Amino acid sequence: MAKLRSPQDLERKRQQILSQRDPNKPCVTICSGTGCHALGSDKVAEAFVAEIEKNGLKGKVDVRRTGCHGFCERGPVTVIFPEEICYLGIKAPDVPEIVAQTLVNKKLVDRLLYKDASGKVIAHEGDIPFYKFQKRIVFGSNRLIDPKSIDDYIALGGYSALAKALFKMSPEQVLQTVKKANLRGRGGGGFPAGVKWQTTRDAPGDIKYVIVNADEGDPGAFMDRSLLEGNPHSVLEGLIIGAYAIGAHEGFIYVRQEYPLAVENVSVALEQARKYGLLGKNILGSGFDFDVKIHRGAGAFVSGESSALMTAIEGKVGEPRPKYIRTAVSGIWERPSNLNNVETWANVPLIIEKGADWFTSIGTNRSKGTKIFSLVGKVCNTGLVEVPMGMTLRQIIYDIGGGIPKGKKFKAVQTGGPSGGCLPESLLDLPVDFDELTEAGSMMGSGGMIVMDEDTCMVDVARYFLTFLADESCGKCVPCRLGIEQMVEVLNRICAGEGRKGDIELLEELCEVARDASLCALGQTAPNPVLSTIKYFRDEYEAHIDKKRCPAGVCKALVSYYIDPQKCTACGICLRKCPVEAISGGKNLVHIIDQNKCTKCRTCFEVCPPRFSAVVRISGEPIPEAVPLGTEVARKKGTQE
Amino acid sequence: MKKVKLIIDGKEVEAEEGKTILEAARAVGINIPTLCYNEKLAPYGACRFCSVEISKNDRSKLVVSCVYQVEDGLVVKTSTPKVIKTRKMILELMLGSAPALKELAKEYGIEKPRFKTEVTQCILCGQCVRYCAEVKGANALTFVGRGVNRRVAFVDEVVATGVCMDCRQCYGVCPTGKIPRETDGAYFGGNLLSEVLAKTGRK
Numbered sequence: 001m002a003k004l005r006s007p008q009d010l011e012r013k014r015q016q017i018l019s020q021r022d023p024n025k026p027c028v029t030i031c032s033g034t035g036c037h038a039l040g041s042d043k044v045a046e047a048f049v050a051e052i053e054k055n056g057l058k059g060k061v062d063v064r065r066t067g068c069h070g071f072c073e074r075g076p077v078t079v080i081f082p083e084e085i086c087y088l089g090i091k092a093p094d095v096p097e098i099v100a101q102t103l104v105n106k107k108l109v110d111r112l113l114y115k116d117a118s119g120k121v122i123a124h125e126g127d128i129p130f131y132k133f134q135k136r137i138v139f140g141s142n143r144l145i146d147p148k149s150i151d152d153y154i155a156l157g158g159y160s161a162l163a164k165a166l167f168k169m170s171p172e173q174v175l176q177t178v179k180k181a182n183l184r185g186r187g188g189g190g191f192p193a194g195v196k197w198q199t200t201r202d203a204p205g206d207i208k209y210v211i212v213n214a215d216e217g218d219p220g221a222f223m224d225r226s227l228l229e230g231n232p233h234s235v236l237e238g239l240i241i242g243a244y245a246i247g248a249h250e251g252f253i254y255v256r257q258e259y260p261l262a263v264e265n266v267s268v269a270l271e272q273a274r275k276y277g278l279l280g281k282n283i284l285g286s287g288f289d290f291d292v293k294i295h296r297g298a299g300a301f302v303s304g305e306s307s308a309l310m311t312a313i314e315g316k317v318g319e320p321r322p323k324y325i326r327t328a329v330s331g332i333w334e335r336p337s338n339l340n341n342v343e344t345w346a347n348v349p350l351i352i353e354k355g356a357d358w359f360t361s362i363g364t365n366r367s368k369g370t371k372i373f374s375l376v377g378k379v380c381n382t383g384l385v386e387v388p389m390g391m392t393l394r395q396i397i398y399d400i401g402g403g404i405p406k407g408k409k410f411k412a413v414q415t416g417g418p419s420g421g422c423l424p425e426s427l428l429d430l431p432v433d434f435d436e437l438t439e440a441g442s443m444m445g446s447g448g449m450i451v452m453d454e455d456t457c458m459v460d461v462a463r464y465f466l467t468f469l470a471d472e473s474c475g476k477c478v479p480c481r482l483g484i485e486q487m488v489e490v491l492n493r494i495c496a497g498e499g500r501k502g503d504i505e506l507l508e509e510l511c512e513v514a515r516d517a518s519l520c521a522l523g524q525t526a527p528n529p530v531l532s533t534i535k536y537f538r539d540e541y542e543a544h545i546d547k548k549r550c551p552a553g554v555c556k557a558l559v560s561y562y563i564d565p566q567k568c569t570a571c572g573i574c575l576r577k578c579p580v581e582a583i584s585g586g587k588n589l590v591h592i593i594d595q596n597k598c599t600k601c602r603t604c605f606e607v608c609p610p611r612f613s614a615v616v617r618i619s620g621e622p623i624p625e626a627v628p629l630g631t632e633v634a635r636k637k638g639t640q641e
Numbered sequence: 642m643k644k645v646k647l648i649i650d651g652k653e654v655e656a657e658e659g660k661t662i663l664e665a666a667r668a669v670g671i672n673i674p675t676l677c678y679n680e681k682l683a684p685y686g687a688c689r690f691c692s693v694e695i696s697k698n699d700r701s702k703l704v705v706s707c708v709y710q711v712e713d714g715l716v717v718k719t720s721t722p723k724v725i726k727t728r729k730m731i732l733e734l735m736l737g738s739a740p741a742l743k744e745l746a747k748e749y750g751i752e753k754p755r756f757k758t759e760v761t762q763c764i765l766c767g768q769c770v771r772y773c774a775e776v777k778g779a780n781a782l783t784f785v786g787r788g789v790n791r792r793v794a795f796v797d798e799v800v801a802t803g804v805c806m807d808c809r810q811c812y813g814v815c816p817t818g819k820i821p822r823e824t825d826g827a828y829f830g831g832n833l834l835s836e837v838l839a840k841t842g843r844k
Contacts (some may be wrong), residue, residue, distance in 0.1 A: 121710075137812060321703065322684060322687070326706065472788070474787050474791070475786070475788045476687050477687050477689055477767065478734055478735060479689055479690070479727075481791065483730075485788075486734065486756045489757070509730065513727050514726060516692075516702075517689045517727050519686060519689070
């Protein structure tokens with residue numbers, strides 16, 4: 001492949017790719033993102049290739065393995081073009097039927113289509129509620145391209161924004177466009193990218209760097225991973241445009257070693273871009289030189305912090321620097337270094353291509369464009385969703401996410417990762433917006449969104465996140481190293497039923513010092529899970545401390561299980577399922593839990609048939625005295641119905 | 642060198658650009674307490690004990706005075722209630738792991754810390770590690786582990802070269818006396834990296 005030496009070469013290349021592709025030719029796309037991969041999408045893809053050949057359709061139907069489509073809950077996901085028929089939860093044995101019915105006979109396989117609550121089937125991907133309410137400007141291309149094919153990306157108009165920037169705009173104009181678009185950092189802080197770019201551009205020094213932060217490490221978050229795995233060229237194109245605007249000739253992609261597919265796909269993308277002359281010396285014949293190195297993270301959450309990340313790139317231990325000077329001015333080897341997150345960079349080509357006005361037409365007053373969230377936890381449609389800024393949490397959780405499974409009640413939504421906060425039901429109509437979320441005591445963060453139902457204990461949630469942060473603290477500064485350790489200590493004892501009066505105030509005291517005096521953002525924001533749960537769920541803390549009661553029935557030390565002798569039918573299910581043989585009883589004899597043996601695994605509570613509901617969970621109250629062993633049941637199996 | 646004017650505790654202070662708040666304050670006799678600071682070493686900003694409150698454009702925040710550089714018009718307060726509260730908490734947190742700080746803690750009215758943590762006798766100020774690297778250039782000491790498992794250790798290979806035998810300057814910079822107390826003079830061990838790793842269950 002000869003290098004592309006001009007924008008005209010790029011356009012010719014695109015036309016040549018398109019001329020070899022018939023938009024009406026059927027194409028089966030199989031999501032091969034992390035979720036679908038784990039659910040067996042590889043086998044599905046192989047089955048399609050084999051079955052298509054068997055039916056004599058080889059060459060008449062294309063098969064494409066794409067990046068993540070987002071609907072992870074219902075994977076493996078397959079979309080058949082050009083009709084965009086979406087089949088969900090496909091297994092390899094389903095493939096012959098799909099090929100015979102849909103590809104050969106042009107008929108639908110109803111049982112594999114999406115069904116709404118009323119049982120109505122929906123065939124087209126775009127009509128499924130999960131997708132219908134989204135606005136997938138950044139993430140949408142994932143389903144159209146093979147991440148290892150630069151031609152797929154170019155066919156969609158890829159790298160034309162780069163050509164436009166290099167040949168029709170000055171670096172200053174590119175910068176002004178990004179500023180005008182008010183693109184704010186998607187990695188957590190929400191700092192305006194254009195302002196950061198300007199700082200690096202204006203900082204003294206000939207050598208400057210641009211960096212992609214792909215050190216996404218929040219529990220439950222996988223937006224950046226899926227974007228980098230599924231559409232690496234979009235991130236790369238954004239980075240090259242940024243380098244041009246800033247005046248950088250070297251770049252880094254800092255990606256977690258734990259994301260092997262992202263590392264692989266980015267490596268392939270870099271190689272292809274170099275071959276095409278889109279990276280390296282004299283890009284597209286413009287005279288602009290730029291190249292990128294991949295730096296693999298060694299597994300520390302704190303390395304996502306800008307100064308720690310840059311220290312790691314220098315080859316040292318990834319710990320934050322104590323400096324008050326911005327990395328945009330003094331970063332890698334004390335040179336001006338501009339760091340943006342994966343999603344931020346992926347927005348850049350769109351802004352250059354379609355203009356700042358287009359971008360600012362989406363979103364709220366101060367938060368523009370869209371945001372990708374990883375919607376997880378107790379929500380029906382787990383997956384990645386991209387929504388315009390300003391959409392309410394309620395719309396995301398209920399319209400897109402389909403609400404809470406098993407008819408349970410919503411309790412809280414945690415946004416912003418471990419440094420974010422938990423928001424209660426009363427704030428469900430809050431729009432997603434950098435400033436609104438921060439004011440409510442949480443934050444946008446990189447886009448983690450964990451939904452919690454009534455069975456979640458908020459003290460336990462705070463404990464979970466703080467334990468994570470204690471493990472990930474680098475240990476350099478005192479308020480973070482020892483402050484978080486003590487917060488975990490206090491939370492542990494509250495959950496263990498040993499909470500003391502004054503513990504809430506002690507937590508607040510520790511939080512204040514960690515927030516005000518920690519060296520980096522990890523320690524400064526670590527109090528958020530604690531403070532937001534105290535703010536919105538103080539009653540749960542008080543119940544644990546004062547009444548030794550866990551309202552959600554989660555904290556084992558505060559919960560007991562008891563079998564109501566009036567309701568027990570001696571069916572024997574709990575007795576057989578108890579893993580520690582703590583339940584005694586027999587035919588027609590009331591089952592009794594030995595409280596000394598019970599490990600509170602709640603198996604009996606879950607297996608007792610709902611029509612009996614004889615196993616009761618007790619918290620904060622004494623356990624009723626057990627009936628004597630050998631007591632006959634009051635009600636017989638089958639008599640109650 | 643350009644001079645800047647700032648106000649520290651109500652006193653107008655003139656200092657050279659590039660100096661830290663701590664240096665400017667000490668030059669005019671205003672004392673800010675420190676634990677990890679050492680004038681021979683690059684600012685480290687880890688103990689946060691020298692935190693002071695600065696205000697700029699009607700907003701105030703805590704910064705560590707050993708790192709933050711003087712600016713024209715900067716207003717610094719070294720002992721506001723917030724500063725004192727912060728220092729007290731930092732000291733109380735450290736006192737749990739390093740009882741050697743109890744005299745200092747008494748000055749702040751802390752008799753007994755409320756917190757239980759592993760007693761390591763080390764506050765991880767890193768003066769030994771940094772002194773050895775920055776002044777001696779020997780790099781015989783290092784940090785190992787992270788979070789509450791962070792420790793200081795002598796690197797076996799460097800100690801084996803004999804460089805530590807005639808030096809022992811790290812003994813003098815250790816604010817808790819852990820190194821002179823625990824480090825055996827003969828083989829210079831007790832806190833060898835191999836020993837620390839073995840103690841924490843790693844190899």
